[in-house]
Amino acid sequence: MNAEQNSVDLGFAKAQVPVGTHVCQIFSDADERTDALLRFLTRGLQALESTACFSENVTEQELEAWFAKEGLSLAAERASGRFANSPTKQVYFQDGRFDPDRMIALLTQFHLASVAAGRPGARIIGEMSPEIASIPGGTRLLEYESRVNHLLQAHPVTAVCQYDARCFDGATIMDVLTVHPMMVIRGAVVLNPFYVAPESIARR
Amino acid sequence: MSPAPGELRADILARLLFIQSTAGHLPTATGVMEFVCRGLAQLPGVARAWHSEAHGDLAGSEPGLERFPVRLDAHHYGEMVLQVSDPVEFLPYSPHLTNLAFMVAVLLEERRRRALEAVHQGELEQRVEERTRQLSQEVGDRRAAEALAVAERQRAEAYLEIAEAIIVELDEEARVVVLNKRGCDLLGVPPQEALGRNWFELAIPPEERVGVRAVFERVLAGQSELPDYYDNLIVTRAGARRAVAWHNVALREGGRVVGTRSSGLDITERKQAELALAAEKERLAVTLRSIGDGVITTDTAGRVVEMNQVAEELTGWPLQAAAGRTLEEVFALVDAATREPIRSLTERASAGEPVAGQRIQGLLLTRGGKERAVADSVAPIRDRAGATIGTVLVFRDISERLRLLEHLTRSQRLDAIGLLAGGIAHDFNNLLGGIFGYIDEARNLCKEGEPLSEALDRSLETLDRARDLTRQLLTFSKGGAPVRRVVDTRTLLERGVQLSLSGSAVACRLDLAPDLPWVEVDPNQVGQVIDNLVRNAVEAMPGGGKVDVSARGLTLHGGDHPALAPGRYACVEVRDSGVGIAPEVVTRVFDPFFTTKAEGAGLGLATSYSIMQRHQGAIEVESQLGRGSTFRVFLPAAPEGRAGAAQLAPAGHRGSGEALVLDDEPYLRKALTRMLSRLGYHVTAVATGEEAIEATRRAVAEGTPFSVAVMDLTIVGGMGGREAIAEIRRLAPEMVAVAASGYSTDPVISSPREFGFTAGIAKPFTGSELAQILALHSPAQPGSDGGATRR
Numbered sequence: 004m005n006a007e008q009n010s011v012d013l014g015f016a017k018a019q020v021p022v023g024t025h026v027c028q029i030f031s032d033a034d035e036r037t038d039a040l041l042r043f044l045t046r047g048l049q050a051l052e053s054t055a056c057f058s059e060n061v062t063e064q065e066l067e068a069w070f071a072k073e074g075l076s077l078a079a080e081r082a083s084g085r086f087a088n089s090p091t092k093q094v095y096f097q098d099g100r101f102d103p104d105r106m107i108a109l110l111t112q113f114h115l116a117s118v119a120a121g122r123p124g125a126r127i128i129g130e131m132s133p134e135i136a137s138i139p140g141g142t143r144l145l146e147y148e149s150r151v152n153h154l155l156q157a158h159p160v161t162a163v164c165q166y167d168a169r170c171f172d173g174a175t176i177m178d179v180l181t182v183h184p185m186m187v188i189r190g191a192v193v194l195n196p197f198y199v200a201p202e203s204i205a206r207r
Numbered sequence: 208m209s210p211a212p213g214e215l216r217a218d219i220l221a222r223l224l225f226i227q228s229t230a231g232h233l234p235t236a237t238g239v240m241e242f243v244c245r246g247l248a249q250l251p252g253v254a255r256a257w258h259s260e261a262h263g264d265l266a267g268s269e270p271g272l273e274r275f276p277v278r279l280d281a282h283h284y285g286e287m288v289l290q291v292s293d294p295v296e297f298l299p300y301s302p303h304l305t306n307l308a309f310m311v312a313v314l315l316e317e318r319r320r321r322a323l324e325a326v327h328q329g330e331l332e333q334r335v336e337e338r339t340r341q342l343s344q345e346v347g348d349r350r351a352a353e354a355l356a357v358a359e360r361q362r363a364e365a366y367l368e369i370a371e372a373i374i375v376e377l378d379e380e381a382r383v384v385v386l387n388k389r390g391c392d393l394l395g396v397p398p399q400e401a402l403g404r405n406w407f408e409l410a411i412p413p414e415e416r417v418g419v420r421a422v423f424e425r426v427l428a429g430q431s432e433l434p435d436y437y438d439n440l441i442v443t444r445a446g447a448r449r450a451v452a453w454h455n456v457a458l459r460e461g462g463r464v465v466g467t468r469s470s471g472l473d474i475t476e477r478k479q480a481e482l483a484l485a486a487e488k489e490r491l492a493v494t495l496r497s498i499g500d501g502v503i504t505t506d507t508a509g510r511v512v513e514m515n516q517v518a519e520e521l522t523g524w525p526l527q528a529a530a531g532r533t534l535e536e537v538f539a540l541v542d543a544a545t546r547e548p549i550r551s552l553t554e555r556a557s558a559g560e561p562v563a564g565q566r567i568q569g570l571l572l573t574r575g576g577k578e579r580a581v582a583d584s585v586a587p588i589r590d591r592a593g594a595t596i597g598t599v600l601v602f603r604d605i606s607e608r609l610r611l612l613e614h615l616t617r618s619q620r621l622d623a624i625g626l627l628a629g630g631i632a633h634d635f636n637n638l639l640g641g642i643f644g645y646i647d648e649a650r651n652l653c654k655e656g657e658p659l660s661e662a663l664d665r666s667l668e669t670l671d672r673a674r675d676l677t678r679q680l681l682t683f684s685k686g687g688a689p690v691r692r693v694v695d696t697r698t699l700l701e702r703g704v705q706l707s708l709s710g711s712a713v714a715c716r717l718d719l720a721p722d723l724p725w726v727e728v729d730p731n732q733v734g735q736v737i738d739n740l741v742r743n744a745v746e747a748m749p750g751g752g753k754v755d756v757s758a759r760g761l762t763l764h765g766g767d768h769p770a771l772a773p774g775r776y777a778c779v780e781v782r783d784s785g786v787g788i789a790p791e792v793v794t795r796v797f798d799p800f801f802t803t804k805a806e807g808a809g810l811g812l813a814t815s816y817s818i819m820q821r822h823q824g825a826i827e828v829e830s831q832l833g834r835g836s837t838f839r840v841f842l843p844a845a846p847e848g849r850a851g852a853a854q855l856a857p858a859g860h861r862g863s864g865e866a867l868v869l870d871d872e873p874y875l876r877k878a879l880t881r882m883l884s885r886l887g888y889h890v891t892a893v894a895t896g897e898e899a900i901e902a903t904r905r906a907v908a909e910g911t912p913f914s915v916a917v918m919d920l921t922i923v924g925g926m927g928g929r930e931a932i933a934e935i936r937r938l939a940p941e942m943v944a945v946a947a948s949g950y951s952t953d954p955v956i957s958s959p960r961e962f963g964f965t966a967g968i969a970k971p972f973t974g975s976e977l978a979q980i981l982a983l984h985s986p987a988q989p990g991s992d993g994g995a996t997r998r
Contacts, residue, residue, distance in 0.1 A: 031232040168232035173241030176233065181249075188228050196221040197246065 011124060011161050014046030015039040016192040020185065022124060023159025025152055026192060027183030029176060031168045037061060039187070040128055043163055045073040047126040048080050053117035056088040057095065057129035058165070084120065091132045101140035103147035107154055114158035126161040131179075133170035148182035149201045163187075214299065219250060223303050227310050236284060236315050240277075243311055247289060247304070252297030255290040270508050273301065275308035279316040287311075298531050320454075373451065373471040376458070379427055381406050381420070384466065393473060395444035412442040426457060427464050438474070450478040500603045501581075504588060507597055509534050521581070521604055523574030538600065540569040543580065544791075568605065580606045611769035617797060621817060632680035637872075637949045639677060640971035643670050644878025647973060651885070674971055680810065689729030689821055690957050690967060693845040696726050696758060696777045703734045704756055707741035712751055715741075720759035724844035726777050729957075732818045733842065736826070739811040740781040740838045747785025747836060755782040760844070768841070770825045775844035782837040788830040796828060815840075860982030861887050865906055867916035868892040869899045869928055870947075875970075879917055882974040886981065888915065896926025903938045912939050915981060917968075920948045920955055929955060932963040943984045945977070 010019040013026070015038060020026065030036045040061055047054035048070075063077070066088070070077045080086035094109070095101055110127070117125035135141040151162060166179055177197070180186065186195040226246045233239045240258035247256035259274075273291050277284040287308055291297045373393060376385035386394075386401045394401065394410055401409060407420050419439050437453045451471040458466040495502055501518035505511055511529045514537075519525050522537055529537045540549040549569045571581045583602035587595045646666050653660035697719050708715055726733070744754040761778040763771055788796060797816040812826075819826040823843055830836035866888035868879045876892045883890045891906070891913070893899050899918065906912050916935065918928030928946055935944065946955045946964040949971075956967035965984050968977065 029229055029232050031234060168238070169234045173230075173233050173238040173243070174245040176229075176238075177242050177245035180229075180246075186225075186229075188225075196218050196225050197249065 011050070011052075011126070012046050013161070013163065013192065014042035014044075015190065016187060017190060018192060020161070020192050022161060023155040024161055024185055024192075025148075025155055025183055026161075026163045026185045026187060027179060027195070028163060028165045028187040029168050029180075030165065033060070036130070036165055036167065037065065039163070040130075040165070041065065041069040043126065043128045044086070045070060045075060047124070047161075048075055048085055049073065050124065051085065051122060052124035052126050053084075053113065053120065053122045054080075054086050054125075055113060055127045056086075057091045057127070058088070059090045059092065059132070060130060061088075085122065091130055092134065094129070095132065096134065096138050099139065101135060101138050101143065101147075103140070103143050103150060106147055107150055110151065110154055110160060110162075111158055114160050117160075124161065125159075126163075128163040128165065130165035130167070133167070136171075136175070145178055145182055148179065152182065152184065152201045216251070219300060220303065222246060222249070223300070223307055227307060230311060231314060236318070239311060239315065240285070240287070243307070244287060247287060250289075250297065250300055252291055252293035252295070252300075253289050254292040257288055258285055259288045260285040273297070273304075275304050277308045277312045277315065279309070279312040282312070282316050282319070284312055284315045294531065301531060373473070374468070375406065375471070376466060376468045377406050377423075378466045379464070381423060383409065385468075390471075393443065393449060394441065410441045412440050412448060415440050423467070426467065429464060449473055449475045451475075498601075500601050503529075503534065503538060503600045503602075505534050505597050505600070507595065509598075511537050512597060518602075521571065521573070521579060521602070523577070534600065537574075538583075538602070539572040540567075540581070540583075541572060543568075543570045546570075571602075579604050580609050607769055613794060614770045617816070618820065620798065621813065621820075628680045632677045636674075636677045636970065639670065639674055640949065641872065641874045641878070643667075643674065643971045643973070644875060644882075646670065648878060648881050651881070676810075678969075689732050689818070691727050691729055691822075693725055693727050694730045696723050696779075696842065699726070699728075699730055699733060700737060700756065700758060700779065703737035704741055704754075706734075707738045708745070708754070711745050713745045713748060713754055714752075715754045715756060718755065718757040720757075722760035723758050724760045724775055724777050726842040727845040728822055728824075728842055729818075733822070736815040736818050736840060737779070737781075739815045740840070743811065743838070744781055744783035744785065744836075747783045747787075749785075752784050756780070757782070761841070763841075768825065771841055772823065776824070777842045777844055779840040779842065780837055781840075782835065784835040787832040787834050788828070788836055789832050793828060793830050797826070860978040860985065862915065862981060862985060863887045864889065864914040865911050866890045867899060867902060867906075867913040867918070869894075869896065869916070869918040869922075869931070871895065871919065871922045871925070875919070882977055883915070883917070885974060886978055895922055896928065896931030899928070899931050900934045900938070903935045903942075907938050913942050915943045915945065915985065917945045917947055917977070918964075920946055920953060928964075929962065936963045943981065945980055945984075947972075 010021050011024075012019050028036075028039055030039070037060070040056065040058060044054055044056055044066075067077045070080065077086070095106065097105065113127065114125050131144070135144050148164070154160075155162065164179075164183065166176065168176055171179075180195055180197045181199045183195055184198045185192050187193075226243055230239050230242055233242050244256040244258050247253060250256075271291055273289045275287040275289070277286055287304070289297075289304070373390035374385060374387040375383065375390055378384050383401050383404050383406050386398060388398075391398050391401055396409070407416050407423075411419050422437070437455060438450060439453070440448045441451050442448055450473070452474045453469045453471045455467055455469045457464045458468055495513070495515035498515060499517065501521045502513075502515045503511055503518050503522075504513040510531050510533055511526075514522075514524070514526050514529060519529075522529070524532075524537045535548075541547060542549055549567060568580065568582045571579045573579060581602045582605050583600055585598055585600045588597040588599055589595055646663055650660065650663040650667060653663060700719065701717065704715055704717060741754060741756070748754075756779070758777055758779040761776045763773055763776060765773050767773070797812050816826055819840060819842075825841045827839050828836060829839070862883075866883045868876055868883065868890055870876045870879060870892075871894050873894075876894065880890045880892045891902050893902055899916070903913060903916075918932065920929045921927045928944075932944060932946075935942070943965045944963070946953075946959050946962070946967045947970055948956055948967070949969070953967075955962045955964060956969055959965060959967040966980050968980055
């Protein structure tokens with residue numbers, strides 16, 4: 004990350020956000036999801052940032068087509084080590100369980116590697132799978148999201164969490180909101196009025 | 208700065224907006240409600256929030272539960288139920304939650320209708336498909352196909368005929384293509400007359416035609432979508448207006464809108480019911496507003512539902528802030544004496560106690576911290592079935608009535624005490640008169656510097672104080688009618704305050720308004736009042752301080768003050784920042800012999816009160832323990848034109864010629880003779896009225912008429928000055944006749960001219976006081992200090 008860089012373009016929002024922002028996108032339309040994901044990735048790569056994507060809902064063809072449209076090569080970006088993507092379940096539910104400690108370590112490593120490679124920034128977009136509700140360790144989802152807020156203070160990765168409102172119950176969606184300081188609403192990134200600071204979450 | 212409890216917080220409003228914006232993402236009604244309620248549980252003052260399928264009667268709400276029905280027209284989606292842990296924190300958001308519930312209902316209703324449309328659309332498509340297939344199969348048999356088509360059309364028409372809704376289809380020229388039976392019936396036109404007619408001319412009243420047509424034309428032009436739902440009036444052939452709610456679909460061919468199909472429901476009755484309800488509410492509101500008493504209604508839980516403007520003014524609570532709070536909070540009543548909260552009639556009524564017809568009195572503590580004396584009564588509100596659904600509290604401010612009552616009681620008490628005190632003081636005063644006269648005379652016979660002269664001076668000073676005391680007693684008692692003169696209030700106050708504060712370390716701020724009117728008062732008596740008040744103020748601040756004396760003009764109208772007639776007054780305020788007066792004794796400070804000081808007779812304020820009463824003025828006090836007191840005096844203003852004409856009396860007088868003295872007391876005759884002699888008169892002294900008349904007749908006959916006469920009004924067992932003056936005045940009309948009496952109550956002293964005298968003087972008096980009277984009423988003499996002005 005360039006020391007002078009203090010805000011980044013998410014690619015799908017109207018304004019820039021501070022580096023290391025933790026954003027939540029609640030969507031109910033597949034196009035909305037894909038559009039945000041692809042724009043976020045290509046904008047990161049255009050800025051030469053370390054860029055990662057954890058999603059089951061984007062295909063190689065979609066990635067290739069979109070990258071090409073933006074003047075990027077999927078293969079070349081992968082080869083350079085700037086871009087990596089994996090299905091959500093492979094990353095989040097390794098060994099059939101959800102382990103926040105492992106995920107935090109993964110994010111930390113992602114940032115340290117980016118810094119070591121001299122990249123100007125790092126960004127990740129991931130879509131949470133509804134299977135979290137039934138997977139061992141899944142009850143620690145809010146704890147994980149809250150710890151991410153802490154982590155990003157020391158390791159400023161710009162992170163977007165996608166949640167498909169059609170796959171989660173309303174109460175979970177509201178709970179998820181409480182651990183994301185920023186939200187995407189109709190293409191604008193806004194401060195989330197339901198956000199609860201990590202310290203308060205810990206007290207709960 | 209964090210907001211105070213009960214204030215709206217912007218971040219909380221943002222949450223509500225956020226919920227509204229995000230809820231649309233949730234695909235199911237259950238998901239929406241889970242999301243919304245989870246968010247509402249995080250509002251201030253809310254312990255828990257959940258969705259209930261019930262949509263029952265709000266009157267049956269449990270305490271602590273707030274219910275927000277999710278309802279749009281006749282469609283119910285249950286209610287959001289909030290368990291409120293802190294009503295003060297929660298209350299400001301209540302209206303926003305009502306709005307949120309409505310918006311959620313709109314969201315769900317829109318989805319329901321969309322789903323319904325989708326089903327209908329699917330059915331329609333299926334039918335078209337089936338029909339096409341059938342037609343394809345039957346195309347070989349045209350007659351059969353035609354018969355089937357007729358049957359289909361008839362069946363469709365039959366559906367149209369029995370439909371409760373009005374079905375109307377318009378082409379792009381707004382001509383009626385289809386209008387079902389219900390539509391024709393409502394409009395009062397036969398189908399053959401309706402078909403082909405322009406819909407706007409046929410059915411839309413002229414006043415709505417432009418607006419409705421504009422919407423239609425915009426839709427046809429592709430400039431806007433046809434609104435799914437639309438209310439407007441239609442007009443029947445008979446001219447009646449009916450309100451119809453339409454659900455519209457644009458008919459397209461190749462993407463172009465070629466007409467519309469609408470189904471409408473006659474909602475006239477509903478609209479009328481809404482209007483009637485609104486009118487009823489308005490009538491109730493007007494009735495409440497026009498009631499002169501405060502009115503508060505509550506629900507069965509004792510929470511405020513409605514209150515009129517008078518209630519808002521008396522309690523200091525606007526309805527917006529009071530709604531939903533407990534009555535005890537808004538209408539906090541305490542016992543005037545004990546300051547203990549009074550269990551309200553509403554509470555008693557809620558507890559099932561019979562309260563009809565009862566009234567209670569107490570002090571209402573307003574929201575702003577003021578206190579008002581109020582009396583209230585309460586009655587239950589019942590529904591048509593007789594069940595109690597709340598209570599109505601009616602109350603009025605009785606502060607003025609209590610003040611008037613207190614004023615009357617005090618007057619009666621003072622009258623009784625005054626009668627007793629006055630009798631004693633009068634006899635004592637007569638004795639003092641004699642002593643005073645002789646010592647005054649003895650002092651005049653002494654040379655300056657003699658030891659005796661000093662002793663006599665001290666005696667005179669002591670006597671002066673004794674005389675002041677008896678005068679106070681006499682003034683306070685039934686007598687002491689003011690000898691009124693028009694005086695400059697400004698001068699009166701400046702001199703009075705300066706005199707009262709002489710020798711005191713207390714500072715004074717005198718603030719006299721430019722509009723301060725002259726007053727028509729007895730300057731001596733009013734000076735005494737000012738002196739009492741300023742001295743009281745000084746004594747209330749033993750550690751020093753500042754006395755504020757302010758005065759301004761004030762016009763009172765009928766009912767402005769319980770003890771004062773309408774008119775113009777000078778309002779004088781004497782304010783100290785001293786120890787204040789305890790609430791339990793503040794009403795007694797004007798009682799005679801009541802004092803909080805170690806020294807003092809307790810007559811000062813009683814006398815002041817008495818003086819102000821006799822001036823048709825008033826005196827009142829406001830005090831807070833530890834913060835000081837304010838005494839307020841209302842003095843009747845002098846009539847227009849008389850102000851400015853008066854001057855204060857000159858200091859001295861020198862007379863000449865003959866003088867007559869009438870008094871049955873030999874020592875007073877002698878004392879008066881010496882006083883007048885020293886002023887330059889040749890004195891004739893007599894003991895009865897008859898002798899006075901004879902002496903006057905003789906003096907006139909001899910060509911040396913009396914220029915002045917000082918006459919005692921009452922002679923024991925004989926004719927006094929009161930009876931003799933008529934004859935004496937006839938003999939000597941130009942004579943300055945001064946009435947003297949130990950009864951300062953005597954009306955002759957306050958209004959001497961009405962009884963034939965020139966002036967009046969209350970006994971005892973000094974030579975210089977007599978000289979002042981004579982100076983005011985005698986022609987100017989060489990040696991006098993200045994011209995006197997006659998009243």
